[in-house]
Amino acid sequence: MKIFDSFIKPATVSLLALLGFPLIAVGQSRPEAGPEKIQELIAKLPRGSRHHLDVAYVPGAKPGMKPESVQALDLYVPPGDGPFPLVFWIHGGGWHSGDKLESGIHLALKFVPRGFALASVNYRLTGEAPFPAQIEDCNSALAYIRQHADDYRIDPERIGALGHSAGAHLAALMACTGNGDRFSSGKGASVRVQAAVCWATPADLDRDRGQWPKTSMMHNADDRPLWQFFPHRTYDGEFARMASPASYVHAGVPPIHIVHGKLDDLVPPGQALAFAKSLKSVGVPVTLRVVADLGHNVMNAESGDEALRFFKAVLK
Numbered sequence: 001m002k003i004f005d006s007f008i009k010p011a012t013v014s015l016l017a018l019l020g021f022p023l024i025a026v027g028q029s030r031p032e033a034g035p036e037k038i039q040e041l042i043a044k045l046p047r048g049s050r051h052h053l054d055v056a057y058v059p060g061a062k063p064g065m066k067p068e069s070v071q072a073l074d075l076y077v078p079p080g081d082g083p084f085p086l087v088f089w090i091h092g093g094g095w096h097s098g099d100k101l102e103s104g105i106h107l108a109l110k111f112v113p114r115g116f117a118l119a120s121v122n123y124r125l126t127g128e129a130p131f132p133a134q135i136e137d138c139n140s141a142l143a144y145i146r147q148h149a150d151d152y153r154i155d156p157e158r159i160g161a162l163g164h165s166a167g168a169h170l171a172a173l174m175a176c177t178g179n180g181d182r183f184s185s186g187k188g189a190s191v192r193v194q195a196a197v198c199w200a201t202p203a204d205l206d207r208d209r210g211q212w213p214k215t216s217m218m219h220n221a222d223d224r225p226l227w228q229f230f231p232h233r234t235y236d237g238e239f240a241r242m243a244s245p246a247s248y249v250h251a252g253v254p255p256i257h258i259v260h261g262k263l264d265d266l267v268p269p270g271q272a273l274a275f276a277k278s279l280k281s282v283g284v285p286v287t288l289r290v291v292a293d294l295g296h297n298v299m300n301a302e303s304g305d306e307a308l309r310f311f312k313a314v315l316k
Contacts, residue, residue, distance in 0.1 A: 041105045045112055048079025051074070054074065071140070074100055078112050087160055087162050088171075142189075146189035217267050261298050
């Protein structure tokens with residue numbers, strides 16, 4: 001299956017893992033593209049583009065030293081003076097795995113030539129810090145970008161979140177809670193986004209009250225890493241509701257575009273249907289596309305072009 005038009009075929013298997021497709025969601029791993037391949041891809045960006053890799057977004061973070069190394073982001077900026085709208089990309093991987101680098105440069109090749117800056121963020125994984133560390137890190141990264149918007153030629157009032165799977169959960173959570181300080185310190189720059197695109201989103205972790213289908217992303221044997229998301233490695237309804245974007249739906253949520261595969265057995269499509277219905281009920285501009293012949297992997301050229309059109313309409 002093709003990924004985005006600009007994706008390189010030899011990198012497809014590792015890219016699928018990094019973006020949170022089934023291979024990575026069940027805890028398997030694949031080799032990442034090496035530095036030479038990444039530099040080859042960066043060279044394909046428009047002439048005059050700028051890139052900033054492994055930018056620490058919290059004080060004291062030191063790229064290359066775990067766990068601090070995960071609190072860093074990559075930023076790709078188009079040529080010109082800007083300021084440019086920004087797509088804030090959050091990788092998937094079941095909250096326990098994944099990485100910003102390879103997925104980020106491929107998405108940059110999609111968005112930067114069209115006049116968008118792109119940030120690809122790493123966040124602490126559940127093996128390093130329990131939830132809500134993941135959403136707190138995303139908010140810290142966004143606040144950092146806003147605080148340095150002039151330096152990077154970013155328009156701080158035109159930022160859209162984009163995520164797949166666990167990353168879509170975090171993007172949706174940013175969209176639904178960014179008007180307050182539920183998952184941020186409340187100090188410094190705003191953590192509100194102006195739009196969000198969510199692919200294969202686990203929006204309500206309390207849905208089915210923990211009785212998830214055995215194929216579901218949230219159903220695990222005791223030795224699987226996804227259970228690290230919950231305290232004491234067991235289902236907790238109060239915790240699930242606290243961690244769910246669906247719990248924070250209100251009329252002030254920015255426009256959201258949702259894509260979900262009808263055949264998704266990791267995140268059942270009922271998640272998308274219920275989330276979209278809830279958003280619409282309070283007047284949030286929301287569009288939903290359920291893809292009849294796809295499962296969890298809804299990241300393809302059509303979805304990428306669709307996200308581009310959506311962000312253009314809302315942010316530009």
